Amino acid sequence: MNQMMDVIKKFKIKGEVKVCEPYGNGHINSTFLVITADDEARVHKYILQSVNNNVFKEPKKVMENIESVTDFLRTKVDDLREILTLVRTYDGSTYYEDENGAFWRIYDFVVGSICLDRPEDTEDFYQCAVAFGKFQKMLADFPADTLHETIVDFHNTPKRYNDFLKALEENKSGRANDALEEIEFVKARKDFYSVLIDSNKAGELPLRVSHNDTKSNNVMLDAKTRTALCVIDLDTIMPGFSVTDFGDAIRFGANTAAEDEQDLSKVNFSLDMFKAYVKGFLKGCGGELPDSEIMLLPEGAKMMTIECGMRFLADFIEGDVYFKTKYPEHNLVRCRTQLKLVEEMEKCWDEMKAIVKKYCKG
Numbered sequence: 001m002n003q004m005m006d007v008i009k010k011f012k013i014k015g016e017v018k019v020c021e022p023y024g025n026g027h028i029n030s031t032f033l034v035i036t037a038d039d040e041a042r043v044h045k046y047i048l049q050s051v052n053n054n055v056f057k058e059p060k061k062v063m064e065n066i067e068s069v070t071d072f073l074r075t076k077v078d079d080l081r082e083i084l085t086l087v088r089t090y091d092g093s094t095y096y097e098d099e100n101g102a103f104w105r106i107y108d109f110v111v112g113s114i115c116l117d118r119p120e121d122t123e124d125f126y127q128c129a130v131a132f133g134k135f136q137k138m139l140a141d142f143p144a145d146t147l148h149e150t151i152v153d154f155h156n157t158p159k160r161y162n163d164f165l166k167a168l169e170e171n172k173s174g175r176a177n178d179a180l181e182e183i184e185f186v187k188a189r190k191d192f193y194s195v196l197i198d199s200n201k202a203g204e205l206p207l208r209v210s211h212n213d214t215k216s217n218n219v220m221l222d223a224k225t226r227t228a229l230c231v232i233d234l235d236t237i238m239p240g241f242s243v244t245d246f247g248d249a250i251r252f253g254a255n256t257a258a259e260d261e262q263d264l265s266k267v268n269f270s271l272d273m274f275k276a277y278v279k280g281f282l283k284g285c286g287g288e289l290p291d292s293e294i295m296l297l298p299e300g301a302k303m304m305t306i307e308c309g310m311r312f313l314a315d316f317i318e319g320d321v322y323f324k325t326k327y328p329e330h331n332l333v334r335c336r337t338q339l340k341l342v343e344e345m346e347k348c349w350d351e352m353k354a355i356v357k358k359y360c361k362g
Contacts, residue, residue, distance in 0.1 A: 003098075004020055004032065004048065005017065005020070006098075007048070007096060007098060007104045008020070008034060008048065008106070010089045010090060010096040010104075011087050011088070011089050011090070011096070011106045012087060012088055012089070012090060013034070013036060013044065013046055013087060013106065014036060014038050014042075014044045015036035015037045015038035015039075015042070015043075015044050016036055016037060016038075017034060017035075017036050018035050018036060018037050019033065019034065019035035020032055020033070020034050020035075020048070021033055023047065024115075025117070028052045028055050028235070029049045029050060029051055029052050029235070030049065030050040030052075031047060031048070031049050032047070032048040032049070033045065033046075033047065033048075033109070034046040034047070034048050034106070044109075045108075045109030045111065046087065046106050046107065046108060046109055047106065047107040047108075047109055048104065048105075048106050049104065049105055049106075049107075050102050050103065050104055051063075051095075051102075051103040051104070051105065051235070053101070053102070053103060055151075056150060056151075056235060058148070058150060059095070059103040060095075060103075061148035061150050062148075062150050062235050063094050063095045063103070063105065064148060065147050065148055065150065065234070065237050065238070066084075066086065066094070066234045066235070066237065067086065067094045068146070068147065069139065069142065069147075069209065069234060069237055070083055070084055070085070070086060070234070072139070072142050073138055073139070076138040077138075080108075081110050081111065081112065081113065081220075081229055081230060082229060082230050083230060084107050084108075084110075084230065084232055084234060085107060085108040086105060086106070086107060087105075087106040087107065087108060110220045110229065110230050110232070112222060112223050112224065113220035113221060113222060113223055113229055113230065114220070114221050114222075114223045114226075115217055115219070115220055115221070115232075116216050116217060116219075116221070117216070117217050118216060118217075118253070119216050119253055119273075122272060122273060122276040123226075123276075124216065124221070124226070125216065125253050125273050125276050125277055125280070126276040126277065126279060126280035127219070127221055127226065127227055127228045127280065128214075128216045128219045128221075128228065128249065128253070128277075128280070129249065129276065129277040129278075129279070129280025129281040129283075129284065130227075130228040130280040130281070130283055130284040131219040131228035131229070131230070131231050131284065132211065132214050132219070132231060132245060132246075132249065132281060132284065133280060133281040133282060133283060133284020133285040133286075134228065134284035134285075134286070135211065135231045135284070136208065136209075136242050136245070136284070136285050136288060136289075137284060137285050137286045137288045139208070139209040140208070140288045142209050144207050144208050144209045144210075144239040144240075145207060145239055147209065147237065147238055147239050148238070149238050149239060150235075150236070150238060151236065151238070154212060154236070154238065154240075155210075155212065155240060155241070155244050155303075155304070155307065156197070157193040157194070157196070157197075157303055157306075157307045158193050158194050158197065160193075160307050160310060160311060160314075161186075161190060161193050161310060163314060164186060164310045164311075164313065164314040167314040167315075167317045167318045168183060168314075168317055170318075171317055172317070172318050172319050173316070173317055173318060173319035173320075175316060175317060175319075175332075176317050178329075178332065179313060179316060179317065179332055179335070182309075182313055182332070182335055182336065182339060183313070185339050185342075186306070186309070186310045186313060186339075189306060189342075192302070192303070192306070193303070193306075193307075195296075195299050195303065196241055196243065196244070196296065196299060196300065196303055199292070199296060199299075200241070204292035204293070204296070205241055205243065205292065205293055205296055206293070207239050207240070207241070208239075208240065208241065208242050209237060209238075209239070209240075210237070210238060210239070210240025210241060210242065210244060210245050211231065211234070211236065211237060211245050212236035212237070212238060212240060212244070212245065212248070213233055213235075213236050213248070214245045214246070214248045214249040214252075215248070215249065215252045215253070216249075216252070216253060218231060218232050218233040219231055219232070220232055228280075228284070241300065242285075242289060242293060242300075243293065243296045243297050243299065243300030243303075244300050244303065244304055245300075246277070246281055246297050246300045246301065247297070247299075247300030247301040247302070247303055247304035247305070248304045249277060249281075250273075250274060250277060250300075250301040250304070250305075251301065251304045251305040251308060251338070251341065253273055253277065254269055254270045254271075254273040254274050254277065254301075254341075255267065255268075255269070255270075255337070255341055256268040256269075256270055257337065258337075259334055259337055259338075260330060260333050260334050260337065261333075261337055262333050264336060264337070264340050267337050267340045267341065267344075268344055269341050269344035269345050269348065271348055271351060271352075271355075274301070274352060274355065275355055278297065278355055278356055278359070281297075282294065282359045287361075291360040291361055291362050294356050294357075294359055294360055295353070295356060295357065295360065297356045298345070298349065298352040298353055298356060301345060301352070302342060302345050302346075305338050305341050305342050305345065306338065306339070306342045308338050309334075309335050309337075309338030309339045309342065310335075311323075312331045312332070312334040312335035312338065313331070313332070313335040315331045316329075316331035316332045316335060
C-alpha cells in the first residue's frame with residue numbers, strides 16, 4: 001500500500017486519497033480503484049494501473065499509442081466520458097516508472113457507467129457493437145501507420161499457422177496424437193488464412209486503428225440509459241483491420257457457451273447475436289466502411305475464431321506454455337469450442353454474407 005501511495009503522489013490527482021483497493025477482474029495488468037476527497041468534500045475517482053511488462057515488452061510504446069489516440073479522440077467528442085482521460089504526472093508524463101522498472105498510469109474514472117463481463121441480451125451486444133463501430137468512425141482519419149506495433153504479428157494468421165506447424169513438428173509435450181482430429185481441421189483450412197492480408201494488398205481492406213480486444217467487458221455503458229459510452233483497455237491498439245476487431249467480438253459474444261465448455265453440444269453460433277452486432281457496428285461506423293470492407297466482416301469473424309483455436313491447439317501441443325490452464329486438457333477443450341464455432345459459421349455462411357450485404361451501398 002505504501003508503494004502505491006508513493007506512486008499516486010507522482011500524479012496530478014484532486015484531493016486526498018481515502019481508498020485504494022483492487023478493482024475489476026482483468027488478467028493482464030494490476031488495477032486499483034482510487035477514491036479521493038478534496039477540501040470541499042467532493043469525491044473523485046480514478047483508475048490506477050501497473051502495466052504488465054511481461055506481456056508488453058515496450059510499455060513506453062504502449063503509452064505513446066494510448067496518448068496519441070486519446071488526444072486525437074478528445075477533439076471528436078462533446079462528452080469526455082466517451083474517451084479515456086490519462087492523468088499526467090507532475091513532470092508532464094502520462095506514466096511513471098518506479099525504481100523497480102514498473103510502469104504506472106492513472107485514468108479518470110468513467111462516472112455513471114457500468115461494464116458487463118458478458119452481454120446479458122442482444123441489446124447489450126448491439127450497444128457494445130455501436131461503441132466499437134463509433135471507435136472506428138472517430139479514428140477513420142487517424143494515421144494508423146504512425147502507431148507502434150506493440151505485439152508484433154498479433155493477428156497475422158498465416159504466421160500463427162506457421163507457428164502452429166512448428167509446434168506440431170516439435171511436439172514438445174508428446175500430446176499431438178491426442179488432437180489428431182483438431183490438427184486436421186486446422187490444416188484443411190490453410191488456404192483461408194491469408195484472405196485478409198491478401199485483401200489488404202489488393203486495396204480492398206484498408207489499414208486502420210484496431211483495438212484488438214473487443215470483448216464486451218472493454219466497453220462502458222451509461223448506467224442509466226445502458227447505451228454505448230466509452231471503449232476502454234487500449235493497451236493493444238495497433239495498426240490493423242476493422243474486420244478483425246469485429247470478428248473477435250463475434251467470436252466471444254455470439255458463442256452460446258463458455259470459451260472452455262466441455263460439452264460441445266452447448267457450443268453454437270448465434271445468428272441473432274451476429275445480426276445484432278453487424279447492425280450496431282455499422283451504425284457506429286456511420287458509413288465509414290466501403291462495401292469491400294463490409295463484405296469481409298464474416299471473414300473477420302471466422303478468421304479470429306480459427307486463429308484463436310489454432311493458438312490454443314499449438315499451446316496444448318507445446319505443453320501449455322502461454323495460456324494459463326486449470327487442468328491438463330484445458331487448452332484442447334478451448335480449441336474444440338473455437339473449432340466448433342468455425343464449423344457452425346461455415347454451415348450458415350451464406351446467411352452471414354447475406355446479412356452484411358444488406359448494408360452495402362452498391
